[in-house]
Amino acid sequence: MSLVYLNGQFLPLEDARIPVTDRGFIFGDGVYEVIPVYGRHPLALERHLDRLDHSLSGIRMENPLPRSAWRSLIAELVQHEPDNNQTLYIQLTRGSAPREHAFPREVTPTLFAMAKPLVPPPAHWLHEGVQAITHADFRWLQCDLKTTALLANVLLRQKAADQGAAECILLRDGYLTEGAASNVLVVVDGVLLSPPENHLILSGITLSLVMELARQYQVPVEERPVTESGLRRAEEIMLTSSVREIIPVTRLDNQPVGNGKPGPVFTRLQSLYQGIKYA
């Protein structure tokens, strides 16, 4: 039977309860991770746990569990879920306390984790590509932290959904940052470009895996700022995320990207990525 983990206990999802005074509910005062699991093996687990540490220290929370306890907790959760391929969700909040913005003096963090079946992106997304729109990046300046305060991302993704697009690609001060819930890679003049890792984007784990594959297999890559005009004249655009893996964008703001079909760099990276999922 599928079980979730809440504050030291494995229990059915319906029985998992937290107080309404939890600061995650009241302030979005928490962080999370999403880890893809293939054949019951969490992909790049240590990188996800490293990023969780980064997010926690960014919001000045201590990690309540040592790394070994995280590994056992995750292994147990993965075993409880009937499907072999899963999406693992982990969330920590600062805990429950009377409502006051500043941190409470004594508080116990809330730790929640669940696994659910991994739903792969529709096959036609890979064969035909998806549509994306662009929008001004109106999020805060600490996008390197994976916090549960996702209202801006929610509103931006909804703008895409309203137009039948799969993602909203964000521009800040004339430069590409990332998607509402994905990183963005572009191919310009045959070079795979990724915006620099900084406080304006999440350091995507899928992105890091894809960039390593590209370097390993001699795809020309560069980490450098991508201008809006670079984005608009890109031969290829790709989205990466743990849940959607790599998705080609073939229409941007109703204009074709390149020749309007998934390109050769996407095809190469997609096949290389499939090769590491079960490794």
Ligand SMILES: Cc1ncc(COP(=O)(O)O)c(C=O)c1O
């Ligand atoms: C804003 C944002 N950027 C990038 C990503 C991709 O990160 P990862 O590849 O680690 O899933 C996500 C994932 O949900 C995200 O929400």
